[in-house]
Amino acid sequence: MLIACRTTILRTALVVGLLLTAWPGHAFDIQKVTSPSGITAWLIEDHSNPVIAMEMIFDAGAANDPTDKEGLANLLASTLDEGAGELSSTDFQSALSEKSISLYFRAGTDRFRGIVSTLTANSDTAFEMLRLALHQPRFEAAAVDRIRAQIMAKIRSDTQQPQSRAWRLWLQELFPSHPYGRPRDGTLESVARIDSDDLRRFAKAGLSRQGLSIGVVGDISAERLARVLDQVFADLPAQSSLPPVADQQPISDGQIRVIDQDIPQSVIVFGHAGIAWGDPDYFGAALLMQIVSGGFQSRLVQEVRVKRGLVYGISASLFPRDHSAMVIGSTATRNAKARETVEIIRAQWRKMAEQGPTASEITDAKSYLIGAFPLRFTDSPAIARSLAGFQHLGLGPDYPNQRAAMINRFTADDLKRIARRLFQEENLTFTILGRPQDIPAGSRAKSATQ
Structure with missing residues (x-):
């Protein structure tokens, strides 16, 4: 006690x-x-x-x-x-x-x-x-x-x-x-x-x-x-002696791979190569991901949940790891609706690449990314975690105070250009675990024991 x-x-x-x-x-x-x-x-x-x-x-x-x-x-x-x-x-x-x-x-x-x-x-x-x-x-x-x-x-x-x-x-x-x-x-x-x-x-x-x-x-x-x-x-070794890890582009070939498992829903994970942290376009990519999948008003949630009721939740995010940058998303739906869900995701990817975001979407996304930033500092350990993380990413001590400007600098034309770069519908690769019906051509079935 x-x-x-x-x-x-x-x-x-x-x-x-x-x-x-x-x-x-x-x-x-x-x-x-x-x-x-x-x-x-x-x-x-x-x-x-x-x-x-x-x-x-x-x-x-x-x-x-x-x-x-x-x-x-x-x-x-x-x-x-x-x-x-x-x-x-x-x-x-x-x-x-x-x-x-x-x-x-x-x-x-x-x-x-x-x-x-x-x-x-x-x-x-x-x-x-x-x-x-x-x-x-x-x-x-x-x-x-x-x-x-x-x-x-x-x-x-x-x-x-x-x-x-x-x-x-x-x-x-x-x-x-x-x-x-x-x-x-x-x-x-x-x-x-x-x-x-x-x-x-x-x-x-x-x-x-x-x-x-x-x-x-x-x-x-x-x-x-x-x-x-x-x-x-001070007494720790000056240098690491771990073997280096190689940089690697993800092999995102645009296929749908099905792993058979007898479950009521098809669990869907999708994505492809992303934009690395430190890339000049990174915060522009973050704005676009917020528009596509960042909340209830995002395009994916509106299309697959609100309008059609296919899923309860869907999300996708940038995953900028040290040796490979990715975009990864996930959702789950009824086996009979897996194909429709995949097609909507692909359509939204294609739409963003071709048309880019609207002016109101850009305003809302900037407001969210800037306004939500202080919420990560929920207590002193969280602040210490952020300070260590910012330093590890090679940022300067002024980063928290400069971050809003780093986001606001992106124009509509910038984001259209980045959307064409980021949203690679032809490379969008899916793994589906379950027993989806009528999966599009190009899928490759695998056994449930893998």
Whole structure:
């Protein structure tokens, strides 16, 4: 009960602290802090509440997993906080709970993230425990086996979820020989092969200062943060020794691939190559995707749900990963209506490419993308996450204050040009899981066991 109360106090303080740092219309005052050893972090200093949040991003992720050890990065993220230094798994977790410290790690496709949130009074302990987790993880066999069992249970569950399975199969089709085509959590067989030595090797190779990005928010001065940066990160390897991941264009050939499964609905995943983050057209592409699928008034929702009642929901988004940019969308409909749904999606793709957006659509999309931006800063950890993310993308500290201008600069003519580039109806590739009726010519059936 005491632990629950402390956690509630910390969460409340983190949310209250948000109000002075990211309220809409408030300019972001981001300091760039560099430690004596040269480690850099972005800081929003706010002493109005006694809380600190830090997020760090390493250039390591599931794309770096060895081919026979898929799921290694995910298992590492799940076990780094299961004991470190002289503290067993139980003792480490108890110490975090007693001090109301939130410390955890997450492995994405291209990123490995660490997150720590703490009351100022406990911050010395929090940063020391973060240091121990990064430098002296124990990887005790019992703890690793326990977490492995949890991950394998999730993998079994995901294989029974049509939406998860359809996404995985779509990625496999477009990236047949690339890490992006592999399941991020691994497979039952690959996760079973991972041992503590694998975890140690990946941590040593991938958790380095190369490409390290750090965001910090809260009750800490720039001077103290500089000392903390060296305390926690200075002894990490200077360079990553993970094998590089190759850039890869998705193989989007415009086909419809059907995976037979006896389910009431056809689950549809679709997409093709997209526009990369950092491309001058990126925010124009984001405006167009908002118009096509960004909400209830979007073209796809209006055409397939509101006018025809074919689906409950449909969405599509830009997915600009480090080594390949994509547009990915998904929906589900009755097996008898899968063909009609596919044809409407293709028609909307073709219409946008040929005609572009209307003036009112452009105004509404700009208003939404600019107005919704502050809503991602729901608490201090969310702000720290954004600061680390912006830094990792190579943006400057003035990005939050310049973003609206970066969106508003796109004219109607710009967006028509980008629409012709982005909406490649001839390359729109579909994976359908289910038993769709009357699929158009060019489909290629596959067995349900794949």
